Amino acid sequence: MPAQRTSAPALPTLGGQKRNYRERVADALRAALIAGELRPGEVYSAPTLAARFGVSATPVREAMLDLVKEGLVDTVPNKGFRVTAVSDKQLDEYTHIRSLIEIPTTAGLATTADPVALEALRPAAEETVTAAAAGDLIAHVEADTRFHLGLLALAGNEHLVEVVRDLRKRSRLYGLQALVEAGRLEDSAQEHLEILDALAARDEEAVRAIMTRHLGHVRGLWAARRPAG
Template sequence: MPARVARPDTPMTLPELDGRRASYRERVGEALRAAIIAGQLAPGRVYSVPALAEQFGVSATPVREAMLDLVKEELLEPVPNKGFRVTTVSEDRLDEYTRLRELIEIPTVVALAETADPEAIEALRPLAQAIVDAASEEDLLAYVEADMRFHLALLSLSGNGTLVETVRNLRLRSRLYGLTALLELGELEESAVEHLELLECLLTRDPKATRNVMELHLSHVRGKWAQP
């Protein structure tokens, strides 16, 4: 069964944002953001506002507004009279992003093994399971969305909002160029299960095991996941 995100004609749909009321601009932005990170919208390719608006079943205005928001995040760049191009990230820049994530995320999560409320950690299990389910169903867009929500929710237990927003921006800029390849190798579910393993390490208050899982998990970013 082919990866859903690997097909260029795969339709994108508007997500519900944590069950809350959200504007079309927000929902289109989330859908485009996930598609860019997962590689469904290819680096260097130009996408027109009218074509995407038709695909989403909305007017051009929220699509254009959402794409301008993604320009500010450096995920897109405007192409006069044509649309927006997905920006390309250099290998050196990807290495920089990954190193920053390692410096921030690993010690933060390791510290949670000793400080986080077990109930708060357990509350993340549905998100971790959603990642596993998405991998099992070969739904890469759902995988990316659930993975982002899980990691940011976990980091938010540190109580440092600036840290969470910094990691969010780094994750958005990193992209997961090789996520389809990971699926084709049959290793996406293995990576997904690491989220559940991480929760178990945190619940057993084991900093060493937590560090090991985090280091393994982040190694995918510049290992299997990040190969163009």
């Protein structure tokens, strides 16, 4: 049975570049938020999050201010930051828009994408599987984001990529831990490799079918709210 994740991983120092490090912390915080490890309505202090992620409080505080600008958290004076709530209707709308964009765009890559560029995305796809097997939700979400945005980038429309990036940041996948416990998250992650294989085979219909199934899981993931207590 996959190991259950008990704490967030320490973040590596990125060449001493403050801006890059701040962005790396912000990415990890977004992933924790998307994965449901940071819960709506809860207030988190920068020192508490810093201890959890194995970093100092300053980059966490700076990164959380970035998330405030994005509308993902609110500041709570003298306490920290509160994760903003997202309604079921909003989450449904985000998923619907993603499907309208990602399914036809990815399917279209079967006839246009450079095979070398597709193969360059395989490490990210494999990382989602590895993270899923380890029960590392944050690493899974980060690799999943890189994979899907990397695919969309091959279509050559930067605005489209930014739209989906924003939708993904606002999503909540509350059911990820339940999938880990059921041993099913790894199966879902394997679909990334199926997508690449279908694209490499230039099988547009297969890509469309896999993407439809894959994004169909998202609705169930955010809807799988654990009962209180």
